[in-house]
Amino acid sequence: MAESEVSLLEYLDLSQLTCLNETQDHTFKAIVADKKKNTGSAYLESDADEQLLLTLPFNQTVKIRSIAIQSSNVEQAPRKIRLVTNRPALNFDDLEDGGAVLQEIELSEEDVREGRKVPLRFVKFQSVNSLHVFVVSNQGDEDQTRIDAIDVFGMPLQGTRDVSGLKKVEDD
Amino acid sequence: MRNGDYHPNRFQAQSDAVTTLFQTKVDSNPENTVGFMTMAGKGPEVLVTHTKDLGQILSAIHSSQDKIGGVADIPTAIAVAQLALKHRSNKNLRQRIVVFVASPLQGQGADEKYMVRLAKKLKKNNVAIDFIAFGDGIEEGEHSILKTFVENANSGDNCHYLAVPPGPHLLSDIILNSPILAGDRGIPEEAMGDIASGAAAGGAGGFEFGVDPSLDPELAMALRMSMEEEQARQAAAAQASGAPSSSGAASTPALAAAAAAATSSTSAPPTGAAQAAAGAAAAEDEEDEEAMLQKALAMSQGQDVEMADHQGGQEESEEDEIKRAIEMSMKGNDQQQQ
Numbered sequence: 079m080a081e082s083e084v085s086l087l088e089y090l091d092l093s094q095l096t097c098l099n100e101t102q103d104h105t106f107k108a109i110v111a112d113k114k115k116n117t118g119s120a121y122l123e124s125d126a127d128e129q130l131l132l133t134l135p136f137n138q139t140v141k142i143r144s145i146a147i148q149s150s151n152v153e154q155a156p157r158k159i160r161l162v163t164n165r166p167a168l169n170f171d172d173l174e175d176g177g178a179v180l181q182e183i184e185l186s187e188e189d190v191r192e193g194r195k196v197p198l199r200f201v202k203f204q205s206v207n208s209l210h211v212f213v214v215s216n217q218g219d220e221d222q223t224r225i226d227a228i229d230v231f232g233m234p235l236q237g238t239r240d241v242s243g244l245k246k247v248e249d250d
Numbered sequence: 251m252r253n254g255d256y257h258p259n260r261f262q263a264q265s266d267a268v269t270t271l272f273q274t275k276v277d278s279n280p281e282n283t284v285g286f287m288t289m290a291g292k293g294p295e296v297l298v299t300h301t302k303d304l305g306q307i308l309s310a311i312h313s314s315q316d317k318i319g320g321v322a323d324i325p326t327a328i329a330v331a332q333l334a335l336k337h338r339s340n341k342n343l344r345q346r347i348v349v350f351v352a353s354p355l356q357g358q359g360a361d362e363k364y365m366v367r368l369a370k371k372l373k374k375n376n377v378a379i380d381f382i383a384f385g386d387g388i389e390e391g392e393h394s395i396l397k398t399f400v401e402n403a404n405s406g407d408n409c410h411y412l413a414v415p416p417g418p419h420l421l422s423d424i425i426l427n428s429p430i431l432a433g434d435r436g437i438p439e440e441a442m443g444d445i446a447s448g449a450a451a452g453g454a455g456g457f458e459f460g461v462d463p464s465l466d467p468e469l470a471m472a473l474r475m476s477m478e479e480e481q482a483r484q485a486a487a488a489q490a491s492g493a494p495s496s497s498g499a500a501s502t503p504a505l506a507a508a509a510a511a512a513t514s515s516t517s518a519p520p521t522g523a524a525q526a527a528a529g530a531a532a533a534e535d536e537e538d539e540e541a542m543l544q545k546a547l548a549m550s551q552g553q554d555v556e557m558a559d560h561q562g563g564q565e566e567s568e569e570d571e572i573k574r575a576i577e578m579s580m581k582g583n584d585q586q587q588q
Contacts, residue, residue: 094341099374102406125405126374167336169375 083143086230088113091137094208098131098169099124106132109227115193116227121150124223130156130213131170134230142203142232145211147185148193150226153218155190159183162210163203173212187217193227205235253385255416260385261318263421264350265311267382270422271348271431272307278434281343285334286310287327289349290320294327296334324349324359325368332377346378346408348430351387355395362395369402378408380430384421388413 090113097106101123108120124130149155160179162168172178180202189196203209209230216223256263272284283300286307297310328347335345358364372379381396389395400411410430414421425431 096341096376098376126370129374166341169336170371171375 082233083231084233085114086136086140086142086232086234087115089136089138089140089234091135094133094135094166096133097122099126099129101125104224109225110134115146115148115229122225124213128213128216128219128221128223129170130211130223130225131168131173132211132213132228133166133168133208134211135166135208136206139235140206140232141200141235142198142206142209142230143200144195144197144231145183146193146195146227146229146231147190147225148227149190149224151224152187152191153216154220154222154224155185155187155217156213156215156223156225157185157217158214159185160212160214161198161203162212163206164208165210166208168210170212179212185217190217193229195231203232206232256384256414256421257418260352261315263384264352266420267350267422267425268311269304269307270426272304274426274431274434276302276304278436281340283338283340283343285331287331287334288314288317289322289324289327290353291317292320294323294330296330299334300338321356322351322353322359323357324351324355325357325364328368328372328379332372332375335377344378345376346380347372348380348382351381351383351396352385354386355389360395362398365395365399366402369399372403373405376405377403378405379403380410380412382412382414382421382425382430384414385416388415 087110090110092107092111092113095107095110100106104121104123106122109116109122122130122132145161147156147159159182160173161181161183162173162178163180165172165178168178181199183196183198185196188194211228213223213225253260268286272286275282275284283302284298284307285296285300286298287294287296297314298306301307328349331347332345335347338345354360369379379400381400383389383396387396394411397411400409403409410428412425412428412430414424426435
């Protein structure tokens with residue numbers, strides 16, 4: 079455990095970021111656009127019902143150790159979440175049966191109120207290119223789910239390097 | 251599908267609309283791709299998956315020509331379309347399904363509760379949907395299942411319902427001028443909102459001056475300005491004609507009023523059209539016109555009041571003048587004859 083645990087949001091590939099069932103006004107992008115845990119007034123809200131499907135694509139392979147989700151309204155905060163990795167073409171139908179789910183987590187009210195880190199089964203999240211968070215239900219069975227901030231902790235995999243920051247050198 | 255109520259027949263009109271749709275979508279963004287599927291026959295069938303190649307679409311349309319028949323299964327077709335959309339290579343593309351409906355809804359498609367649930371599911375999965383109803387696809391009465399479907403699937407005004415009644419217009423033209431393709435043609439969809447109904451009613455003929463104001467705002471502005479100038483000119487002419495003729499005493503107010511009425515009635519049809527096309531602008535026009543009319547009336551009446559004092563003298567002198575003129579012309583004639 080010598081490796082330092084860092085927030086993986088800085089490795090997010092924002093251009094590929096998607097969220098299903100988000101409202102137009104309160105999008106997922108708004109709360110992770112800064113590539114750090116959101117502290118502003120923006121939040122993510124679900125649209126047609128309480129479920130949400132967040133896709134967090136990383137620009138390099140990462141290991142994920144824990145996840146933190148925070149919501150200012152506990153009633154609307156996610157309760158049951160399912161985690162899937164490396165399935166870019168995911169939609170709600172794929173998750174109904176729960177076949178591809180790596181881990182299912184039941185969040186407590188304290189977890190979401192304070193944005194507490196929830197440890198994952200580390201061995202299952204060793205080579206992650208994209209993490210999908212399926213919010214199944216919320217704490218108060220509200221129609222809308224609200225997430226104010228999300229953070230993912232772990233470490234970038236050694237040997238892979240972030241090339242997205244490289245710029246093409248102009249030929250003379 | 252072979253009915254001739256749409257030119258040249260329903261299937262041809264629809265094929266034409268499909269190619270127009272394809273071309274507009276692909277042209278609007280180089281990353282856009284379009285697939286093609288049929289809903290009836292033995293069952294829904296995907297003929298072309300995502301492509302930018304018009305040839306593939308054309309050949310698919312051609313091959314589907316021999317398969318006309320059966321019953322369109324809309325719910326299943328939408329599910330199949332969703333699957334086809336899911337396996338697109340570029341995940342950045344937003345998904346959209348455009349459904350052409352020319353036959354009455356049947357089976358599950360006619361079950362409103364089921365359709366609403368399906369619409370909610372589409373919305374949840376971030377799939378936009380457009381319905382183009384024509385022929386028997388236009389549901390009778392005020393209540394429309396397809397419209398309800400679109401309302402339930404709508405998020406951020408990205409889904410549309412368009413009913414195209416039969417007529418001499420081309421199906422593809424109307425789709426081109428509808429909100430369905432507005433976004434792909436660089437026109438803000440809000441601008442198309444009011445016009446869509448007009449377009450559906452009578453094609454391009456429904457627009458003021460026969461030009462779609464949203465397509466060429468500068469032209470529309472120029473046309474409107476020239477119309478206003480002409481109105482102003484006519485009003486000025488009415489005033490001018492009102493002033494000299496006021497010497498004709500009691501008959502003048504009626505004359506001026508008639509002139510003013512004439513200007514307002516000639517300009518009435520254009521403002522009526524403008525109301526259909528762009529409500530706010532039309533209202534301003536009307537105010538201007540009314541103000542002008544009032545002014546014209548007031549001026550002519552005011553002049554009458556002033557004139558009233560001198561009426562007697564002027565009338566006499568005028569009669570004298572006329573007599574003198576007749577005499578002179580008579581003399582002239584005599585001289586010529588001599």
